[in-house]
Amino acid sequence: xxxxxxLITGTRKGIGKFLAEYxxxxxxxxxxxxxxxxxxxxxxxxxxxADVSHEATVKSLxxxxxxxxxxxxxxxxxAGIAAMNHCLLTPLETVHNVLNTNxxxxxxxxxEAAKLMQKKRFGRIVNFVTxxxxxxxxxxxxxAASKAAVLSLTQILAREFAGYGITVNSVGPAPVETDLIRxxxxxxxxxxxxxxxxxxxxxxxDIANVIxxxxxxxxxxxxxxxxxxxxx
Amino acid sequence: xxxxxxxxxLIARIANxxxxxxxxxxxxxxxxxxxxxxxxxxxxxxRLVSFVVAVxxxxxxxxxxxxxxxxxxxxxxxxxxxxxxxxxxxxVENLMKKG
Numbered sequence: 001x002x003x004x005x006x007l008i009t010g011t012r013k014g015i016g017k018f019l020a021e022y023x024x025x026x027x028x029x030x031x032x033x034x035x036x037x038x039x040x041x042x043x044x045x046x047x048x049x050a051d052v053s054h055e056a057t058v059k060s061l062x063x064x065x066x067x068x069x070x071x072x073x074x075x076x077x078x079a080g081i082a083a084m085n086h087c088l089l090t091p092l093e094t095v096h097n098v099l100n101t102n103x104x105x106x107x108x109x110x111x112e113a114a115k116l117m118q119k120k121r122f123g124r125i126v127n128f129v130t131x132x133x134x135x136x137x138x139x140x141x142x143x144a145a146s147k148a149a150v151l152s153l154t155q156i157l158a159r160e161f162a163g164y165g166i167t168v169n170s171v172g173p174a175p176v177e178t179d180l181i182r183x184x185x186x187x188x189x190x191x192x193x194x195x196x197x198x199x200x201x202x203x204x205x206d207i208a209n210v211i212x213x214x215x216x217x218x219x220x221x222x223x224x225x226x227x228x229x230x231x232x
Numbered sequence: 233x234x235x236x237x238x239x240x241x242l243i244a245r246i247a248n249x250x251x252x253x254x255x256x257x258x259x260x261x262x263x264x265x266x267x268x269x270x271x272x273x274x275x276x277x278x279r280l281v282s283f284v285v286a287v288x289x290x291x292x293x294x295x296x297x298x299x300x301x302x303x304x305x306x307x308x309x310x311x312x313x314x315x316x317x318x319x320x321x322x323x324v325e326n327l328m329k330k331g
Contacts, residue, residue: 055300056298059298059300060298063292063298066289066292111302115285115288115289118281118282118285119282119285163278164278164282
């Protein structure tokens with residue numbers, strides 16, 4: 001059987017890197033991208049440099065995938081940036097950056113992926129949201145708002161793509177110890193964790209577990225859904 | 233052959249491929265006037281999307297151009313650039329000039 005083709009965004013480090021390695025290990029051919037080159041390599045992984053919010057770059061990445069592999073089975077929209085700051089101290093440029101990467105980037109990858117997936121009448125798309133949405137975390141207004149947009153996108157694209165056999169779901173990780181939260185003061189993280197039913201950091205494996213569920217062939221009736229980790 | 237005709241031929245070829253699967257066929261013999269989408273068109277919105285994607289990919293493969301055939305008026309009955317083979321060819325040609 002041909003290896004599944006999996007595209008993961010934001011693979012330079014953190015969760016994206018873990019997922020790239022994890023799915024290569026599961027026998028997938030993984031295509032990844034990030035803003036810059038990576039300092040690691042892996043057989044079965046092909047890296048592209050791409051700004052996920054730049055339409056022409058994204059289109060040429062997908063043109064390459066189509067020429068090289070002909071199909072795309074799975075898309076994991078992991079690339080994302082956070083901004084933690086009081087609204088009154090947040091520069092407009094930050095707002096644009098967060099919205100571009102998180103919302104525009106997710107939109108572009110969903111759109112282009114669905115074009116490839118619809119030919120085979122099969123596809124699985126997984127987007128990333130955050131527990132900051134239901135927890136209404138202060139200091140994360142623009143980050144949470146951008147992810148709320150991704151949640152809405154997920155639910156509506158699930159309907160638009162259903163006729164093509166493509167499911168669209170999302171995962172909302174609890175805080176994981178990555179660069180994204182390294183700058184957040186410890187007491188803020190502790191107070192956040194205390195609001196989870198299971199008050200601990202999330203792990204990469206916790207996230208991969210949810211994604212595995214969405215990707216399964218048997219999950220063809222699961223779409224437009226979101227799972228928050230940690231019990232929010 | 234002029235470019236517009238080249239695009240019309242490319243679209244007609246894809247229409248022929250689609251016709252193999254369609255119960256009501258695209259009237260390819262009408263050339264530029266062959267309706268695709270809208271009042272006289274035979275493509276529903278789901279099939280229109282697949283059709284437009286096939287055209288986009290054929291342009292990429294055969295003309296070496298990466299275009300986004302996306303338009304605000306895509307699903308408008310009156311103004312969609314995907315109404316007929318000719319309207320779509322004009323729309324593609326315009327995008328190529330802009331690009």
